[in-house]
Amino acid sequence: MDFEDYTATRGMMYLLLAQNNNPALGTGTHILATQSQNLLGGIPDTLLDFNNQYQINLFGNYPVESDKVPSAIFAAAFAVLMVLHIAIFAINASRGHYFWLTLGWIFYCIMRVIGWIVRIYWIPVLYDTTRGISNEVFLILPSIFLTSFNLILAQRIFTWRHPVGGSRRLFWNLMITLYVFVAAIVAITVLASAVPYVNFLSDKNYTRWKKVVEASSILIILYSLTSISLIGLAYFFKPTAKDENLYTYQPWWVESFSPFYFVKPGAKEEAEETFMKRNHNHRHAIRVIAATHHHYNMVEGTTNQRGDLTHNYSLVIIAITTVLLLVGAVLRSIVVFEGNYHYKSGKLCQPVAMYICWGLFEFIINALYIVGRVDLRFYRPDKLPKKVRSIITAEQSVLVSDNEEEEEEYEYETDENYSQQYKESFNDSNDLDFSPPNYHYQTTQPAHPKPKTEKNEEEFHF
Known part of the structure; x- marks a missing residue:
């Protein structure tokens, strides 16, 4: 159809537009x-x-009839992933192992399933903006959530390598600010997806709206790089002496990262009970992920029974998932910056690119999470129970009291008197006299002079 010709359809549209200013x-x-x-x-x-x-x-x-089959396939695929995440969380919960981030992946899979189903539901009525906006939101937001989950995993790697810096309030405030900033990006993305469909915009405001969407796409790209950037900072800066001397609380009961391994039932509770007999430093140690190739003071000593729990594969998981998410964010940004009408859209607007980035790539990401057992690799011990944290133990003081100083002086003087009198007795004794020497040394503590008191000692001076 040649849209440059003035047809009845075009005339009808111009009539509707004219009555709406x-x-x-x-x-x-x-x-x-x-x-x-x-x-x-x-x-x-x-x-x-x-x-x-x-x-x-x-x-x-915009979806057509040929989009039904691939959309249904990916809806079923993410439904299977959702079931696997639920199964892993249920088994872990039955054994007292709670990795709460799994609930986030379950929610993510639900959004993905809804997004693909709504895409099928949108095909027969493209003029239904409610379905269109829902489809757009449920296809864009899950990728942002997945990036946020990656950032949380990277944050735990950083805290494990730098327990001092990773536990500081400044670092936590910075991360919370970043998450709030991402929430703002999500809100902008949702509004940007809905505004031009439900409201009339002038040409000037429509151009501004496009600029907002372009800025949002750039921010999503930058946000996709935060997790790998945090990993880079963790390994670019070497741990300090404070990091190495600080006590860390690692889940020593996690013995493997195998795909079919689950912690022993009640292992976490047994570990928490041991803190009833530990000192204050142990009960308030920094909680970090499990690993054996660390060089920090650990609450529970490393044993050979746990195996070699390294985080090389953990870094690979974060790197691969970051790259796959970044590809999708970049391709979407290119489409946004084109800013063309649908009939002038380029090749990147074809459904194949979307199915690869938001379907295949994210399926691979979730498969890496499940097979790589991130629920074990990135598990940080829960906060100790209140009954354990409320225990108050005596703290050892490095200051010496006055009584201790007096006792040390007395012992030193006694030893000197004993040594001196032993020498005198030995020199005065006869070589043939085998009678025991007579020791006469003072065994009473010497008196210490009382401190002088002034006359005005009890007066108050302001």
């Missing part, structure tokens, strides 16, 4: 659909096709 073409789809139904009793296919072609291009394009 001539907004930018491609905005207010929800309002135009309602007005068309009221005016014509339904939306003709030619009018629907015209509006569809003048919508802003999307990463993955």
Whole structure:
């Protein structure tokens, strides 16, 4: 269809736009659909096709009949991943091992399943903006959530390598600020997906909206790099002496990172009970992930029974997942910066690119999480029970009291008297006299002079 020709469909659209103060073409789809139904009793296919072609291009394009099969396949695939995450969490919970980040992946899989199903549900009624906005939100946001989960894993690697810096309030405030900033990006992304479809925008405001979406896509790219950047900082800066001397509380009961390994039932509770007999430093040690190739003071000594729990594969998991997420963010940003109408969209707008990035790549990411057992690799011990944390033990003081000083002086003087009198007795004795020498040394503590008191000692001076 040649849209440069003035047809009846184009004339009908210009009429609808004129009565709405001539907004930018491609905005207010929800309002135009309602007005068309009221005016014509339904939306003709030619009018629907015209509006569809003048919508802003999307990463993955607008769905058609050929999108039903791949969307259904990925919906089923992520449903299987969701079941696996639920099974792992249930088994761990039954053994007292709680890795709460698994709930985040379950929620992520639910969003992915909903996104693919809504895409199928959107095909017969493309003018239904409610389905379109829902599909756009449930396809974009899961990738951002997955990046956030990656950042949490990277943060635990950083704290394990730098327990002093990773536990400081400054570092935590910085990370919380970053998460709040991401929440703002999510809000902007949701609003940007909905505004041009439910409201009319002028050409000037429509251009501003495009700039906001472009800025949001750039921020998502930068956010995708935060996890690998934090890992780089953790290994670029070597641990300090304070890091090496600080006590850390690692889950020593995690003996393997094998795909089919689960911790022993009640192992965590047994470990927590041992802190009833430990000192204050142990009970308030920094909680970090499990590893045997560390060089820090650990609450429970490393044993050969735990095996070689290294984090080389953990770093590989974060690196691979970051790269895969970054590819999807970059490709979507390119589509956003094109800023073309649907009928002028490029090859990156084809559904294949979306199925690879948001389907295949993210399926691989979740498979790495499950097979790599991130619920064991990145598990940080839970906070000790209140009954353990409330125990108060006496602290050893490095200061010497006055009584201790007096006792040390007395012992030193006694030893000197004993040594001196022994020498005198030995020199005065006869060689043939085998009688025991007579020791006469003072065994009473010498008196110490009392401190002088001044007359005005009891007066108050201001």
